[in-house]
Amino acid sequence: MATRVEPKTAVGQALPPLVKDVSQRRIDAYSGVKPRSIHSDEAWARQKGFRACLAQGMMSTAYVSQLMVNLLGPGFARGGTLSMAFIKPVYAGDRLTAHGVVKDRQSENGATRVVVEVWVENQHGEKTAVGHATGLVS
Amino acid sequence: MAGPRLTEFKKLTLETVQVGDEFVSDDHLVIPEDIEAHGFAVEDDHPWLAEGVAPPTLMANQALHLRHSKYIVHAGLHARMEFSFVEPIKLGMRVRTRGKVIDKYERRGKPYMVTEYVTEDDAGRVLVRGQFTQMIIPEPEAPHGHAR
Numbered sequence: 001m002a003t004r005v006e007p008k009t010a011v012g013q014a015l016p017p018l019v020k021d022v023s024q025r026r027i028d029a030y031s032g033v034k035p036r037s038i039h040s041d042e043a044w045a046r047q048k049g050f051r052a053c054l055a056q057g058m059m060s061t062a063y064v065s066q067l068m069v070n071l072l073g074p075g076f077a078r079g080g081t082l083s084m085a086f087i088k089p090v091y092a093g094d095r096l097t098a099h100g101v102v103k104d105r106q107s108e109n110g111a112t113r114v115v116v117e118v119w120v121e122n123q124h125g126e127k128t129a130v131g132h133a134t135g136l137v138s
Numbered sequence: 139m140a141g142p143r144l145t146e147f148k149k150l151t152l153e154t155v156q157v158g159d160e161f162v163s164d165d166h167l168v169i170p171e172d173i174e175a176h177g178f179a180v181e182d183d184h185p186w187l188a189e190g191v192a193p194p195t196l197m198a199n200q201a202l203h204l205r206h207s208k209y210i211v212h213a214g215l216h217a218r219m220e221f222s223f224v225e226p227i228k229l230g231m232r233v234r235t236r237g238k239v240i241d242k243y244e245r246r247g248k249p250y251m252v253t254e255y256v257t258e259d260d261a262g263r264v265l266v267r268g269q270f271t272q273m274i275i276p277e278p279e280a281p282h283g284h285a286r
Binding site: 020029038058062069077078079081083086 | 179182194215218219222226
């Protein structure tokens, strides 16, 4: 019997992108405010050669997690995976967009594992993080 | 009479960090403010609190900060992160992350360390596991504080 393919998890399907404004306040809430930190001390960040405070790469994993929860719900929180490489700095004031495209569907113990290529890009269209995520559809 | 056992902190370098080094975080009680702050930080309006469940990556920084429990970290860059979400983290759980350095290497003149980790509840049930790669930036030329 053929497995029914949910339209939103069909191979080639693009996930609805998520747009995020990475403000200093949000970075502070994520990373905490500390002296001599390039996340929260702008003077220190400039001293170290950055044009502004940097967001933690981990914030981008949270954005991609949201993409996957939107797609799969509990099938990501239990049984999901996420792997990302952080390839370009993200600065306070950047606007990021998290993207995903379904690349594969694999049978796994009576369920289907959906494999999604994911990436995050900044307002200049530069990729800041790339990777893949998977989750289960029962 | 013996005094309290104190942790001896070393400066983190490719030489001081050892493959096999083990880390453990403090216990953390997952409270509503954690989920609210995370939601604000990453603009996540999913009704996690109403569901009594935390966003899957909520405790990621507990893993990332493991090396600070043994080393003085001048600076670092987070290069790669992997998660396997085994069971959802729930509101009211006490969670702890353990880690072990599984590799260290130099690439293009930059030192890196790789740590595997597991986040568990207080009954020892595995919630999240994975590994991450961090660049070690020793004093003095490095930017301070990334991933701190």
